Amino acid sequence: MKFFVQVILIVISAVHLILPQSELEKDFDIIKYTLEADFYNNYLPPFPHSFNGKLEIEFKVLDNLNQIKLNASSFSIMINNVEGDDIDYNHSADTLFINFRKTLKKNSVAKIKIDYTHNDIVDGAFFVKDGMLFTNNAPEGARRWLPCFDHPSDKALFELKAKTPSNVLLGSNGLLIDSVRITDTIYYNWKTEYPLSTYLIAISSKKNYRLDLIKWKNPNGKIIPVRFYWNEGENQSALNHIINITPEMMKYFSELLCNYPFEKNGYATLNELFIFGGMENQTLISLCPNCWDENLVAHEFSHQWFGNLITLKTWSDVWLNEGFATYAEGLWIEHRFGEKAYKEYLKIQAERFFQAENKFPIFNRDWRNKIPDIGTLYNGEIIYAKAAVVLHMLRYTLGDSTFFSALKMYTNDKSLQYGNISTEEFIAKFINYTGRDIGWFFNQWLAGTHYPIYKNYYSITQESSDYFVDLVFTQENNENIYYKMPFEVQILFEDGSSVKETVLNEMNNQNFQFIYQKKPIKIYFDPEDKILLKEMYVEELENVIIDE
Template sequence: MKLPLFISALLLTVIFADAQITETTRGSEFCAHGKLMRPRQENSGQRSPNSPRHTFDVLNYELDMDIYHCYASPYPRTFTASNIITFRIDTLLSAIKLNADQTSLQINAVGLAATSFIHDQDTLTIMLNRTYQPGEVASVSIDYEHLDVPDLAFYVGNGFVFTDCEPQGARKWFPCYDQPYDKATLTLRAKVPANVKLGSNGSLTDSVAVNDTTWYTWVSRDPVPTYLMVISSRVNYNLDIVYWTKPGPPYDTLPIRFYYNPGENPSQMKNMIIPLADFYYSMFGDHPFEKDGFATLSPQFMWGGMENQTLTSLCQGCWYSSLIAHEFAHQWFGDMITCATWADLWLNEGFATYFEATWTGEVNGHQAYKEEMESNASYYLAQNPGWAISNPAWATNPPANSTLFNYAITYMKASCVLYMYRYVVGDSLFFHSIYEYANDTANFRYKSATIPDFIEKMNETTGQELDWFFNQWLFEPNHPVYNNTYSFLEVENGLWNVYFKASQIQTNAPFFEMPLEILVSFKNGGDTLIRVTNDENDQVFIFQFDQEPVALTFDPGNNILLKQATTVVGIDPVITPNTKDIRITPNPAYAQAIVSFNIETKMPVKISLTDLSGKNLIDTDVRNYPPGFHSLSIDIRNYPAGAYLVTVQSGNQIFTKKLIVSGN
């Protein structure tokens, strides 16, 4: 359910607390509303710069936390801890600036390469013991304590201790460089009562029990962004472990841990996770981490899920297939490859929401996938607030959660962009390009990515220039509003022209270039689907057939999900083309076909040959032809037998006619 942005946070809390959660609730809806419900994690008006360029690169965090007394009444939020941060220097450096929220953390001492510190609001400045050169590695230690304050990042109550950090909450429970592009490995040690189970990122390397105390040690050997670092723990947690055997070499197993509250039953999700892991493996390649897991939390975690690396947080009792499918996809897109800045969040949420729908299709059939994506588009069209999916300014100044995690934009519209990308390049290139993106160890795997990085990778893997597609759908607001017209005309005995004019009339967005599919139906039965490229507004397409057309349907498969459209019979200049008497001889043809045309005035003309999917096979250079009759030979010897489309473009008119290649 989408709520108006002007509703207060209190009203949101009331509404969602009373909302009925069912298995039909989308995983993306859980995720979006959960993040919207968590108030913005900042107490002061100041934020440190959120830029991909800074003076050092954090390599490892080593956290040692004593949270033993947080599990018993009165459930204090206080704890003592130390943090050793190892970092590589990128520029000449004698001090480093970290994030440490002063309302939550009190810094007591620094050591190792640190000599002194200044803690002011959100920023912890640490003076180093000398000036370090680029390439050197240094470590600083920080002794600190967490204050007894609610900060919407470190949660305590009724035997639970857990964290929730997105987008900038990690700085509330440990000093760090709190930007998504600076990923680091993590060692986390925690002292807890013996009756507590505690999960975190990576693998459990040690758990030492002495009398009434347990020390857990979790180590993530793969780098983690700070907003995905997590603690999930409670008294008398239930824990089951499912082992997924990888379908391909080396056929080893992945432990998937299920932490759940007394009275809950995650058995259906334990059964589902194996085929889900197999399905994602088939599309993205190997699971990226040494373990995975899910943990249901207390009612303080009010709604949805949070894709913490290798241990997803879920709301209490929320063992739902759509939510698991959404958050599990994040392990590849969001965790393994992380948005470099909050302007790049589409790379997280658009992907998880889209592949949630592909899982629906895997389980329930292609039509169910199609219906889910059309529902996503309908939600966006009904609730569109009118801004773009990505705003470059968000890289340095993240907006309020109500904007950053807006359900209509960040989830629904974002997923539809991937659907339309698949339509533009076709299934084979789509899945190939996504697989190559997920398995690019040089640039993306275990690293961060910007949207331009992703676009460049798609260009490379498809062999196409796709900036036009992604730029218009990601960086521009709104969507096309088509007001198309068409007409039929018998040009000579038995030959009919179909005139189609593609017009966009939106005033709140630029023109959207897209391939269009047009279905023409005939009096004697049957129909023909034609795909053309619409790269300018008010473009006229002319199709010639040897039978009488009776109906025309624009985008019959609804592949341009993000649109509004009307297509009606029109009486306008489209029925008086500049280009006349276009013929193809012979037809069918074997080795070559002659394209002939007659133009009334001097104009540029371009001729192309495409297959029925719209893929360009031959493109001639644009030439200025004088008035009169012209002909051009097309070499078709290298093309298999079948149907093709010959297109003659003159000005804003495009004439298309079917060519049959006989193959003998």
């Protein structure tokens, strides 16, 4: 997902989060949702928000149980009936309680059918206006129009059978299995091949929607259809640029990470009710109207790996989605326009963080149980920008070869693909991939609120034919953290030559000494600004006392 700065205040005021029940304490696992929905009247004046749905849920029993709980907004949804073997149900407090009179045995598979109505109300997840219908679920809005287990750790297959007027184009997750026209009606059938979290389920549809189609060949030989849904009147030059560059973008990320991991790729521009810049729905990305922007598309497309293939386990891990996608946007810029453009992009991200008035850690463990307001959860300056710069500094710390090898191992890890990961698990994986004990790096940058404030000193002295360069590193930080980092120092000599030295600064008042046989005249700390998140003050002294 990507915010546009001008809409953040609207997002915060317009969206009311329904906090989850204890989703992680579950004794069943959803295998598949199959939804039959009659959307026909939603496209006709007065464009109501109400529709009737018949939902079949197939699930596996993880432990003997007599009840399951599903998220279902009491404001948006009216449950008409629940069918199953010897059951009763109760819908209250945004929860659908389904009781089984006979105990369901561990490892058994069961099905229930829910007949429900979505009320004619505006709920911030199911949108209808002037012949357009779309959904936007992140972070936990699916429960407002679809009874479900609405937590990112629960990934399931999704199938949609939707009824619309014949002049409506409707896109959803997965592949279009069928679209049958009978007189004035079309029956669409979309079906996923791979499981997804409920926040990534999407419907994008409109009367007289425009559609372009291309096909792309994955490095593994599989043909991937790519669909572009767009509104009449949008910038055709910008749209055509995205269509033309899409094969290169898909090839680049597939080679950088792993083969494109899904059965389809798609994009749909929506209308002004869509309050984000983009949303990375699995195989059908949502974009704001006329937002055929290359960097935005790269950000959302990279989510197909960072968020969709490997999905956050809880919302405390949201930086694994947004930090990586923001950084991947920078990698695409580097691929397209070179290292200078990449560095400028990362400097802009660092400056976004520096300008943030309310700073807090990238990783917030308490978000596992209580999701913050949406403006905090998707904070652009911290969860996106700072996290991306931290990944840039991780690349510097590890070196390009190790960093990119680890990224490839991460996305190719069969134990993670189509599943979930927590921040703690991610750190352990990266330590394993790199063979380096870099837990300290993540601990300080993810838990820290601010950044190091360096006050460094140096002196240049001569003894006989030797020249001594003495360095002292200190930090005076706004928090009780000393930021350990490799630190480059460039020494410029009188003859015009220079040398770079790299030291590992890991404690306050740490001393380093270098001896040369030619005269140094200037010292540059971090000359390429590789530690982007810092303040630094440097002072030359006549002498630096080196502790023995």
